[in-house]
Amino acid sequence: MSANTNLPEEIIAPLANLDEWERDVLERYPDPNAIATNKSTEEFRNYETPGRDTVKEFYRLNHTYQTYDFVLEKKADYLRFNKREMPIWDAFNFLNELVDDSDPDTDLDQMQHLLQTSEAIRNDGHPDWFVLVGLIHDMGKVLCLFGEPQWAVVGDTFPVGCAFSDKIVYPEFFQFNPDIHNEKYNTKYGVYTPNCGLKNVHMSWGHDEYVYHMMKDYLPEEGLYMLRYHSFYSQHREKAYDHLMDEHDHAMFKWVDKFNPYDLYSKNPNQKSWAELKPYYEALVAKYLPATLKF
Numbered sequence: 594m595s596a597n598t599n600l601p602e603e604i605i606a607p608l609a610n611l612d613e614w615e616r617d618v619l620e621r622y623p624d625p626n627a628i629a630t631n632k633s634t635e636e637f638r639n640y641e642t643p644g645r646d647t648v649k650e651f652y653r654l655n656h657t658y659q660t661y662d663f664v665l666e667k668k669a670d671y672l673r674f675n676k677r678e679m680p681i682w683d684a685f686n687f688l689n690e691l692v693d694d695s696d697p698d699t700d701l702d703q704m705q706h707l708l709q710t711s712e713a714i715r716n717d718g719h720p721d722w723f724v725l726v727g728l729i730h731d732m733g734k735v736l737c738l739f740g741e742p743q744w745a746v747v748g749d750t751f752p753v754g755c756a757f758s759d760k761i762v763y764p765e766f767f768q769f770n771p772d773i774h775n776e777k778y779n780t781k782y783g784v785y786t787p788n789c790g791l792k793n794v795h796m797s798w799g800h801d802e803y804v805y806h807m808m809k810d811y812l813p814e815e816g817l818y819m820l821r822y823h824s825f826y827s828q829h830r831e832k833a834y835d836h837l838m839d840e841h842d843h844a845m846f847k848w849v850d851k852f853n854p855y856d857l858y859s860k861n862p863n864q865k866s867w868a869e870l871k872p873y874y875e876a877l878v879a880k881y882l883p884a885t886l887k888f
C-alpha cells in the first residue's frame with residue numbers, strides 16, 4: 594500500500610501493530626481486576642522500560658531517516674494532494690483508530706485528544722478559527738493511511754539542511770543521519786542564510802507540515818503557524834533555531850506558544866460527548882472549510 598518506501602516492516606512501524614501498542618498500554622495501566630488474579634501490583638507497575646524503549650527506537654529511526662532529500666521527496670509527493678478526496682469527518686474516523694507512539698502518556702484515542710484540545714481553547718474564549726485549529730491540528734496523521742512509517746508522521750520536528758541542534762530529543766541518534774557527513778548540510782546554517790525566515794526552511798516531514806499545506810488557503814496565518822510548528826519543541830522550549838527565524842516568525846510564534854499548552858495539557862475528565870458537541874463543530878467546519886478535502 595505504501596507508495597513511497599521499500600522499507601522492512603520493523604522500520605516502518607517500530608510497534609508491530611496497534612494491538613501491540615494496546616498490550617503495552619495494558620502493561621502500563623493495568624486493569625486492577627486483572628492484578629488480583631496472578632501478578633503482584635509491583636510486577637504490573639514495572640512499565641517504564643518497555644514504553645521508553647519503544648519511543649527511543651522510534652526516535653532512532655526518525656533521526657536516522659529524516660534527511661534533507663527525504664523531506665524534499667515527501668513534499669514533492671504529498672503536496673500534490675492527489676491521493677484521495679474525502680469529508681473531514683472521514684479523516685477523523687480514520688484517526689480514531691490510530692495511536693501516537695511518540696507520546697508515552699497517551700491513552701486517549703485521537704478524536705478525544707482533538708476535542709479535548711479544541712474545547713479547552715473554546716472554553717477560554719478564543720476566536721473560532723483558533724478552536725478549529727485545535728480540532729484539526731493532528732489531522733495530518735492520516736499520512737499513516739498512505740503507508741507512511743510512524744517516524745515520518747509523528748514526533749518532534751526540526752529543520753533539515755543544516756546542523757541538527759543538540760537540543761532536539763535524543764540528539765545522539767543524529768550520528769546515524771547521513772546528512773551530518775555532507776558539508777552542504779552539516780554547518781550551522783547549511784543551505785540557509787542567517788535569519789532567512791522559517792518560510793525558507795524545510796522541516797522534518799510529518800503531520801504538522803502536511804496539515805499546514807492542506808489548510809493554507811482556509812485559515813488565518815496565526816493558525817497556520819500553530820499547525821505547522823506545533824511539534825517543533827527544540828524551538829518552543831529551547832530556542833534552538835533563533836538563528837534561522839526572522840522577526841515575523843517571532844511575532845507568529847507567540848501564537849504557537851499560546852496553542853502549545855492546549856495540545857499538551859488539555860485533559861478534562863468531564864469532557865462533553867461528541868453527540869453534544871457535534872452541531873457546534875459541524876457548523877465551525879462548514880464556516881471555514883470546503884465540504885471535502887484533498888489528501
Ligand SMILES: [Fe+2]
Nearest residue numbers: 730731823824
Ligand atoms: Fe500533533
Ligand SMILES: [Fe+2]
Nearest residue numbers: 706730731856
Ligand atoms: Fe496533538
